[in-house]
Amino acid sequence: MVPGPARSCRTLRFEAIKAATGEDFVARMVKLHKGEQRTPEYLAINPNAQVPALVVDGKPLSQIVAICDYLDRRYPQAGLMPTESWARAQAMSQFLWMNNTVHPTFTHVFMPDRFCDGEATQAEIRRFNAALYRTQLERIQGWIASASPFWLGDRLSFHDAYALTLLRWGGFAGIDPDSLPVYKAYVDRVAQHPAVVAAMAREGIKLSTFKKA
Numbered sequence: 374m375v376p377g378p379a380r381s382c383r384t385l386r387f388e389a390i391k392a393a394t395g396e397d398f399v400a401r402m403v404k405l406h407k408g409e410q411r412t413p414e415y416l417a418i419n420p421n422a423q424v425p426a427l428v429v430d431g432k433p434l435s436q437i438v439a440i441c442d443y444l445d446r447r448y449p450q451a452g453l454m455p456t457e458s459w460a461r462a463q464a465m466s467q468f469l470w471m472n473n474t475v476h477p478t479f480t481h482v483f484m485p486d487r488f489c490d491g492e493a494t495q496a497e498i499r500r501f502n503a504a505l506y507r508t509q510l511e512r513i514q515g516w517i518a519s520a521s522p523f524w525l526g527d528r529l530s531f532h533d534a535y536a537l538t539l540l541r542w543g544g545f546a547g548i549d550p551d552s553l554p555v556y557k558a559y560v561d562r563v564a565q566h567p568a569v570v571a572a573m574a575r576e577g578i579k580l581s582t583f584k585k586a
């Protein structure tokens with residue numbers, strides 16, 4: 374399996390599956406800052422030149438939602454998504470919004486050069502999307518206000534992995550996690566789960582990325 378690079382807690386879902394099923398995986402880091410996503414070897418795995426990608430029995434799969442849906446169906450005993458139809462649809466709706474809206478907003482903050490030329494315009498794209506990203510984190514904070522202890526209840530889910538990652542990225546967007554206290558308390562709780570501890574240690578990342586100006 375090739376879960377993608379470090380820096381984003383991407384191996385968390387695999388650690389959760391390992392804890393629940395004993396199934397192991399191999400993580401390979403793809404260094405985006407070195408352009409490794411554009412090497413011929415990686416493009417053969419994901420022609421979109423993006424991480425993450427999952428390789429199962431030599432066959433590649435890209436897109437976070439497709440990867441998680443596959444993992445959930447292959448390892449239902451890990452309980453990473455609800456099984457009841459309506460609860461699953463609701464959970465999928467929230468998961469898709471994080472993937473197709475919040476994640477791309479952060480991409481505009483982190484890589485504005487992908488969207489336009491010129492430093493001034495890029496700075497404006499970064500500023501505008503950092504403010505937008507904050508409103509999106511606030512919406513997630515509203516969703517997890519009743520999380521007990523995790524997003525979907527007793528068990529860790531894909532949602533917890535994404536929510537942790539998105540708040541962590543907030544620090545890179547200049548968003549102080551202390552200004553989202555309910556969200557931060559929830560992520561601090563998630564970060565104590567043994568699968569999360571293992572994933573963060575494996576990837577060598579810290580929870581806090583925010584630096585006061």
Ligand SMILES: N[C@@H](CCC(=O)N[C@@H](CS)C(=O)NCC(=O)O)C(=O)O
Nearest residue numbers: 405410422423424425436437438472
């Ligand atoms: N929709 C994609 C988004 C993946 C994505 O945006 N990946 C970013 C890192 S967070 C990436 O690989 N960027 C590399 C680049 O743009 O060069 C998915 O769900 O997998």
